[in-house]
Amino acid sequence: xxxxxxxxxxxxxxxxxxxxxxxLSDAELVAILLGSGVRGSSAVDVARKxxxxxxxxxxxxxxxxxxxxxxxxxxxxxxxQLRAALELARRHHxxxxxxxxxxxxxxxxxxxxxxxxxxxxxxxxxxLHLDSRHRLIAFEELFRGxxxxxxVHPRExxxxxxxxxxxxxxxxxxxxxxxxxxxxxxxxxxxxLRDSLALVDVRVLDHLVVGxxxxxxxxxxxxx
Numbered sequence: 001x002x003x004x005x006x007x008x009x010x011x012x013x014x015x016x017x018x019x020x021x022x023x024l025s026d027a028e029l030v031a032i033l034l035g036s037g038v039r040g041s042s043a044v045d046v047a048r049k050x051x052x053x054x055x056x057x058x059x060x061x062x063x064x065x066x067x068x069x070x071x072x073x074x075x076x077x078x079x080x081q082l083r084a085a086l087e088l089a090r091r092h093h094x095x096x097x098x099x100x101x102x103x104x105x106x107x108x109x110x111x112x113x114x115x116x117x118x119x120x121x122x123x124x125x126x127x128l129h130l131d132s133r134h135r136l137i138a139f140e141e142l143f144r145g146x147x148x149x150x151x152v153h154p155r156e157x158x159x160x161x162x163x164x165x166x167x168x169x170x171x172x173x174x175x176x177x178x179x180x181x182x183x184x185x186x187x188x189x190x191x192x193l194r195d196s197l198a199l200v201d202v203r204v205l206d207h208l209v210v211g212x213x214x215x216x217x218x219x220x221x222x223x224x
Contacts, residue, residue: 003031003042012044026057033081038073046073061086062119090115098136109170110208110215117174117210125152125173127160130205132167152189154196161202169197171207180211187223194224 008014012028021029030047037043050071054060060068061082068079093112109128116139117124123145129137140160143152161169171193173186186209194204207218218224 003037003044006042027051030057030060030082033085034073034078035081041073050074058119094139106217113172113208113210113215114213117172118212120174121176122146123174123176126171127157128170128172129161129164129166130168130170131165134168134205137164137166152193154189154193157193158196158200158202161197162200166202168203168205170205172210173207174210178212180209180214180216182207182209182216182218182221182223187218190218190223 003011009018012024012032015028016024016032024032027044027047030050031037031043034043034046037046041049050060050073051057053071054063065079068074068082069076074082090112093108093115096108096112113126117126124141125143125145127140127142129140131137142157142160145151157169171190175181186207190204190207197204204224205219206224209216209218
């Protein structure tokens with residue numbers, strides 16, 4: 001049965017408008033993004049099948065395009081809608097960081113970095129550029145590596161810090177393995193970066209390692 005034939009109080013869009021988005025299940029929210037179902041299945045039915053196929057909402061939103069397009073009811077337009085929703089969520093987190101001094105909102109910083117990095121299949125080394133009041137100037141992905149590492153070049157980091165006129169930096173990178181524990185190599189490159197940036201009066205405030213649902217801070221560990 002098509003959703004338009006359901007009782008009005010049971011339709012996802014109407015329930016969202018009446019009770020708020022938090023009242024809807026994952027399948028109902030995905031159904032709103034999909035807009036309609038396919039022959040013999042409502043949008044909610046299609047959403048439930050997609051969530052069952054990929055195992056979770058997170059896995060569905062992060063799935064590769066080729067894998068998604070093999071699924072019934074998920075063509076290029078709908079795949080684009082799901083990816084757009086995910087990117088909007090990431091940009092929402094970024095706007096929160098721009099609203100004030102970064103160090104006053106460590107949880108917002110962690111949420112943003114987890115949203116950006118935890119599901120990458122390869123390692124990415126990023127930099128948060130801050131002004132003298134520790135407000136965010138820019139977020140940059142500086143180096144991209146493989147499943148088990150990324151080469152980080154201090155000269156390039158210093159160049160970007162000067163280009164942004166940064167007063168301080170926070171580094172972040174992910175571990176595709178899901179284990180956020182810093183490695184000896186992570187500690188070594190952080191020390192090299194800190195020493196290189198000190199020569200141009202740019203402070204390194206922290207380095208965060210992102211795993212699967214965890215974000216470990218060098219500063220909190222006393223490693224800076």
